[in-house]
Amino acid sequence: MRSGDILRFSLGALQGNRVRTMLMLLAMSIGVAAVVLLTAVGEGARLFVVNEFASLGTNLLIVLPGRSETAGIGPSSFMGETPRDLTIRDAMALVRHSAVRRVAPLNVGEVHVSWRQREREVPVIGSTSELLAIRHWKMAQGRFLPPGDPELAAPLCVIGAKVRKELFGPHPALGEMMSIGDRRCRVIGIMGSEGRSIGLDVEELVILPVASAQMLFNTNTLFRILVEAKSREAIPRIKTHILSTIRKRHQGEEDVTVITQDAVLATFDRIFRALTLTVAGVAGISLGVAGILTMNVMLITVSQRTAEIGLLKALGAHRRQILVLILTEAGVLSLVGALLGLAIGEIGSLVIGRIYPALPVSAPWWAIAAALGVAIVTGLTFSVLPARRAARLDPVQALSHR
Amino acid sequence: MIRLEHVHRVFQVGEQKVHALNDLMLHIGLGEYLSIMGPSGSGKSTLLNILGILDRSTSGQYLLDGTDVTSLTDDQQARTRREKIGFVFQFFHLVPRLTAEQNIELPLVLAGVSPAERKARTGRVLQAVGLEARAHHRPEELSGGQRQRVAIARATIMEPAVLLADEPTGNLDSASGKEVIEILEQLNRKGIILIVVTHDPEIGGRARRRIRLVDGRIISDISGHEKP
Ligand SMILES: Nc1ncnc2c1ncn2[C@@H]1O[C@H](COP(=O)(O)OP(=O)(O)O)[C@@H](O)[C@H]1O
Ligand SMILES: [Mg+2]
Numbered sequence: 001m002r003s004g005d006i007l008r009f010s011l012g013a014l015q016g017n018r019v020r021t022m023l024m025l026l027a028m029s030i031g032v033a034a035v036v037l038l039t040a041v042g043e044g045a046r047l048f049v050v051n052e053f054a055s056l057g058t059n060l061l062i063v064l065p066g067r068s069e070t071a072g073i074g075p076s077s078f079m080g081e082t083p084r085d086l087t088i089r090d091a092m093a094l095v096r097h098s099a100v101r102r103v104a105p106l107n108v109g110e111v112h113v114s115w116r117q118r119e120r121e122v123p124v125i126g127s128t129s130e131l132l133a134i135r136h137w138k139m140a141q142g143r144f145l146p147p148g149d150p151e152l153a154a155p156l157c158v159i160g161a162k163v164r165k166e167l168f169g170p171h172p173a174l175g176e177m178m179s180i181g182d183r184r185c186r187v188i189g190i191m192g193s194e195g196r197s198i199g200l201d202v203e204e205l206v207i208l209p210v211a212s213a214q215m216l217f218n219t220n221t222l223f224r225i226l227v228e229a230k231s232r233e234a235i236p237r238i239k240t241h242i243l244s245t246i247r248k249r250h251q252g253e254e255d256v257t258v259i260t261q262d263a264v265l266a267t268f269d270r271i272f273r274a275l276t277l278t279v280a281g282v283a284g285i286s287l288g289v290a291g292i293l294t295m296n297v298m299l300i301t302v303s304q305r306t307a308e309i310g311l312l313k314a315l316g317a318h319r320r321q322i323l324v325l326i327l328t329e330a331g332v333l334s335l336v337g338a339l340l341g342l343a344i345g346e347i348g349s350l351v352i353g354r355i356y357p358a359l360p361v362s363a364p365w366w367a368i369a370a371a372l373g374v375a376i377v378t379g380l381t382f383s384v385l386p387a388r389r390a391a392r393l394d395p396v397q398a399l400s401h402r
Numbered sequence: 403m404i405r406l407e408h409v410h411r412v413f414q415v416g417e418q419k420v421h422a423l424n425d426l427m428l429h430i431g432l433g434e435y436l437s438i439m440g441p442s443g444s445g446k447s448t449l450l451n452i453l454g455i456l457d458r459s460t461s462g463q464y465l466l467d468g469t470d471v472t473s474l475t476d477d478q479q480a481r482t483r484r485e486k487i488g489f490v491f492q493f494f495h496l497v498p499r500l501t502a503e504q505n506i507e508l509p510l511v512l513a514g515v516s517p518a519e520r521k522a523r524t525g526r527v528l529q530a531v532g533l534e535a536r537a538h539h540r541p542e543e544l545s546g547g548q549r550q551r552v553a554i555a556r557a558t559i560m561e562p563a564v565l566l567a568d569e570p571t572g573n574l575d576s577a578s579g580k581e582v583i584e585i586l587e588q589l590n591r592k593g594i595i596l597i598v599v600t601h602d603p604e605i606g607g608r609a610r611r612r613i614r615l616v617d618g619r620i621i622s623d624i625s626g627h628e629k630p
Contacts, residue, residue: 001511314483399491
């Protein structure tokens with residue numbers, strides 16, 4: 001038989017029984033759509049978290065006070081014996097390594113700010129000029145904290161766009177003096193509105209020189225030190241450098257924890273990938289169900305068309321031809337069903353993307369390929385049994401089948 | 403052309419054995435016109451199915467055109483069936499979703515013949531059965547007689563040596579039955595071996611050679627014309 005004739009015959013048979021065809025297309029497309037949609041959402045969640053972490057900065061090491069056995073952000077770093085505090089001088093000491101690009105000490109607190117009659121409780125960050133580049137932040141107006149001796153407590157501040165709006169309203173904020181706790185500072189810059197990072201929204205921040213923040217919080221310690229490596233490869237070397245430097249400065253105690261951002265990121269990446277795979281597996285089961293439905297429908301097809309198959313045999317069709325005809329039908333059904341499911345899945349992803357714009361919902365190519373492949377393979381494999389049954393039919397009995 | 407030697411066909415029905423054909427001997431020469439008659443259950447269809455290689459004998463030999471059919475593989479049997487044998491059934495057995503033309507060309511499609519040649523050949527056989535105007539009608543749009551003529555066209559499209567008809571008029575009124583028989587006889591006059599199973603003595607009597615089966619045995623085999 002010519003392949004064109006095989007295809008035409010199968011398509012004719014499919015058109016001849018619309019209910020059956022629709023049923024199979026439905027089963028197949030739901031299975032594929034489920035895989036595409038669920039992996040798209042899983043992958044979207046993963047990308048969301050990865051992007052959040054990436055926005056912290058690249059090639060970053062985070063130094064926090066206190067030793068923690070497990071390298072993670074957890075309460076363990078705040079428990080146990082009271083660790084020696086991190087100081088601005090500790091941070092300055094870390095700069096002295098050829099692979100370190102930037103170092104930014106960090107202080108965090110919540111402070112009362114006001115300008116004229118308006119007041120507000122805002123999160124405050126104390127840091128240095130380096131923070132801007134480490135965090136990939138952008139300025140909207142003015143400039144960021146000036147470079148210089150970090151131990152100098154200059155009465156300057158940079159504010160987020162929302163703080164500016166809520167405190168200054170229509171008035172120009174740049175150059176104004178505002179109250180911050182029991183002190184005053186001059187606004188020298190306003191942060192651009194883009195740039196979110198976990199927990200802190202740049203728009204709501206006030207940023208001070210680290211020494212000013214220490215005075216404000218009445219402390220001489222740091223919350224964190226951010227260290228940016230010149231390259232990804234240098235990260236392990238810098239980690240050793242940080243630990244040995246701190247040990248030297250803290251009388252032999254290695255009382256800090258160094259988190260590499262890569263490690264955190266990799267952990268989340270792994271968790272979410274596992275999650276996506278699990279979800280894809282669940283969706284895969286629905287494909288399996290679609291496969292079994294395919295088998296049943298094809299079995300019904302074969303028994304409905306027994307007389308026709310008997311006739312073909314009486315007309316001189318051999319077993320392989322019958323097998324090929326039935327499998328072509330199943331193949332066409334699976335392929336069309338899979339493509340339909342893909343379309344449904346993609347449309348669903350688009351809709352979810354519209355509803356949750358923050359989620360980068362998009363099915364990864366491997367999920368699409370796997371869904372299509374599995375659909376066609378299950379469609380075909382589950383049809384082998386019915387097709388073989390058809391091919392083995394005894395023509396005399398098949399013909400007398402009514 | 404056709405030689406059956408000591409052919410048995412035994413069906414196992416539960417515990418019982420049904421001897422549908424019992425030590426059958428039959429020789430049929432080129433261009434013969436045979437009718438097979440006999441009571442219901444006497445083995446007529448079984449015999450026709452074995453002649454058409456739709457069924458295998460339990461024992462015995464079947465030589466078709468010099469080759470031992472029983473020794474052929476499945477695929478070789480399918481090929482022989484396609485090339486040498488045409489079948490006409492009581493219930494027509496047309497594919498409902500296909501037009502008359504598409505039904506007729508099925509054997510050619512299975513044989514992988516090109517569409518252009520198929521078109522030419524279906525045109526010729528449609529003309530032979532007087533259905534040129536019905537080429538694009540589906541079976542449901544045709545009368546019983548017309549359906550059977552489509553089936554005959556399909557059975558002869560491969561220009562087989564043998565045409566087997568199992569009660570071809572059994573589902574037709576006598577007028578269209580007569581038409582169908584006349585078409586079959588016309589094909590026989592062009593050289594095809596025609597074997598017709600029938601209940602109808604009038605139709606059976608038209609054949610030059612008349613065989614009577616009872617309980618799977620040939621009880622009479624008469625050639626030449628006689629008064630009924
Ligand atoms: N597939 C089968 N299984 C069991 N018995 C069968 C089968 N086909 C035919 N028979 C039996 O063989 C005998 C001959 O049947 P058949 O050739 O159909 O008779 P006819 O066509 O002369 O009416 C009958 O007794 C019938 O019951
Ligand atoms: Mg019969």
